[in-house]
Amino acid sequence: MKPIDKPWEQLKKAEAFIQKMSSAKSLDEFEEYWIDFLHQLERSWNKLHSHLRRSPKYQGWVERGRTGKLRKKDELLSYLKNARGAEEHTIADISKKTLGGMGIRPAVGGSVHIKSMVIENGKISIDADRPLILEFKPGKLSLLEVENRGRIYSVPQNHLGKAIEDQNPISLAKLGIAFYKEYFEKAEKHFVK
Numbered sequence: 552m553k554p555i556d557k558p559w560e561q562l563k564k565a566e567a568f569i570q571k572m573s574s575a576k577s578l579d580e581f582e583e584y585w586i587d588f589l590h591q592l593e594r595s596w597n598k599l600h601s602h603l604r605r606s607p608k609y610q611g612w613v614e615r616g617r618t619g620k621l622r623k624k625d626e627l628l629s630y631l632k633n634a635r636g637a638e639e640h641t642i643a644d645i646s647k648k649t650l651g652g653m654g655i656r657p658a659v660g661g662s663v664h665i666k667s668m669v670i671e672n673g674k675i676s677i678d679a680d681r682p683l684i685l686e687f688k689p690g691k692l693s694l695l696e697v698e699n700r701g702r703i704y705s706v707p708q709n710h711l712g713k714a715i716e717d718q719n720p721i722s723l724a725k726l727g728i729a730f731y732k733e734y735f736e737k738a739e740k741h742f743v744k
Contacts, residue, residue, distance in 0.1 A: 552606050552742045555735065558599035562731055565591035569724045578648040578690045585646065585692065585720045589635035592727055596622075596632075599738060606742055614737050626707035627715065630697070631727045633704040637697035645697050646720070651690035658682040692720055 568588035575581035603609045622628045634645050657663040659681065666678040677683060696705045706718050710726050 553602075554743050555599060555602055555739055558595050558602055559735060561591060561595035561598050562728070562735060565595055565724075565731075566728050569721060569728065572721050572724070578650070578692055581692050581720075582646055582648065585724075586638055588720075588724050589631060589638060592724075592731065593632060593635045595731065595735075599735060603738060603742060608742065612741060614734070614741070618734055621711075625710060626705070627710035627723060627726055628730065630704050630707045631723070633699040633702075634694070634697045636699040637704075641698065643698060645695055647693045647695055649691050649693060651688050654686040654688070656684050656686070658684050694718060694720060694723070 565588055568584045568591060571584040572581055572588070575584055603612075603615070609615060622632055637643060638645050655663075655665070655677070663683060664680045666680070667676075668678075669676045675685070694706045696703055698704070707715055707723065708718075709715060711730075715723070715726070
């Protein structure tokens, strides 16, 4: 059987969107890269499946059946697959943007009098009657439960029997890529000689 170059290329495209999410300059850009990641990941699976189907050994390959079931039952894999489906085939949002901001509060006591505040060239100067605490809260993209083909898929809490510590898109994308890389490697070992 021919090498599985095209599916690998597609999986690498998906992985590249993780780096793009990490360096996104806005929440809109981050969301766009998340959606692109989902599409490329599912496309890589489809290309691999299409490629391997040509082999008479594919139907009886135990790993194919096991992984197919995991894509339906594993919270992470099912979510990634169905978030892409919901984004592609519905008008529902699959994520929510929360804008960042800045908070100012007194370091001690309950009130503060700010005499003046100047923000210039990214620097903040504050003249106040007591010390202040500035808190910066970055914006973030939160994932939402998705509905695809009449079924609801919650943001995953577990993957392969282990709790997922962080449900942010980058963390979930990295877990997804790791899973599919391992599957692609098994397919290569089994079919490409």
